[in-house]
Amino acid sequence: MRYERQILMKEIGEEGQNTLNKSKVTVIGAGGLASPVLTYLACAGVGTITLIDYDTVSESNLNRQFLYHEKDMGMNKAEQAGDVLNSLNSQIKIIPVSERIDEKNIGKIINGADVVIDCVDNVETRLIVNRECIKQDIPLVEGGVYGFYGFVMSIKQDFPCLECIGYGNTKLKRPGPVLGAVVGVIGSLQAVECIKILLGLDEVLYGKMLNYDGLSVSFDLVELQKNDLCEVHGLLKD
Numbered sequence: 001m002r003y004e005r006q007i008l009m010k011e012i013g014e015e016g017q018n019t020l021n022k023s024k025v026t027v028i029g030a031g032g033l034a035s036p037v038l039t040y041l042a043c044a045g046v047g048t049i050t051l052i053d054y055d056t057v058s059e060s061n062l063n064r065q066f067l068y069h070e071k072d073m074g075m076n077k078a079e080q081a082g083d084v085l086n087s088l089n090s091q092i093k094i095i096p097v098s099e100r101i102d103e104k105n106i107g108k109i110i111n112g113a114d115v116v117i118d119c120v121d122n123v124e125t126r127l128i129v130n131r132e133c134i135k136q137d138i139p140l141v142e143g144g145v146y147g148f149y150g151f152v153m154s155i156k157q158d159f160p161c162l163e164c165i166g167y168g169n170t171k172l173k174r175p176g177p178v179l180g181a182v183v184g185v186i187g188s189l190q191a192v193e194c195i196k197i198l199l200g201l202d203e204v205l206y207g208k209m210l211n212y213d214g215l216s217v218s219f220d221l222v223e224l225q226k227n228d229l230c231e232v233h234g235l236l237k238d
């Protein structure tokens, strides 16, 4: 009964629902983007969801991180998010991990995932996750927000990665300006993208970046190219 409305979709059906139930997704960060991502993946019945965050809930999180309420301030985000998701769907497995991502632990953290979703707010962590996903050949769904602007792209070994597009040169003010509703748009798009990848559907954002501008009310799809000099893709040639 729980999944009745999505099983009605010809792209999902009973078979697709079984696929989702058997799927394993790892979400890096349990903040603003992860709030819609984790909520919708749990609602959709993705069978195993691992979520990673080392931080605690603070008041300035509450404009966008709707997994947390005022009473949660000072609490561990991974555990708190885990409790919320468990109460939302007790039929799936939620694995909260309270660790800070670095080059040493990323390999183990994402190992075995069918899809990884990046929901962090800094360039350094994104590049670490990007590199390891290319290395382990795990699809990665990226998303980011800055004020009214946001983007989504999906990455896989044979397609452009963050290093290919020079993402490492991005210089953003921190903490960045963020409107909660824009994070909701981008996080929801990341969840859709992840579910499509899990179901093996076509028209995924590999080699494409979807840009959203909430101010001019426009979506813009940009084709991306692999870079022959990409250091991360270069590692595969050795």
Ligand SMILES: [Zn+2]
Binding pocket: 160, 161, 162, 163, 164, 165, 227, 230, 231, 232, 233
């Ligand atoms: Zn690359």
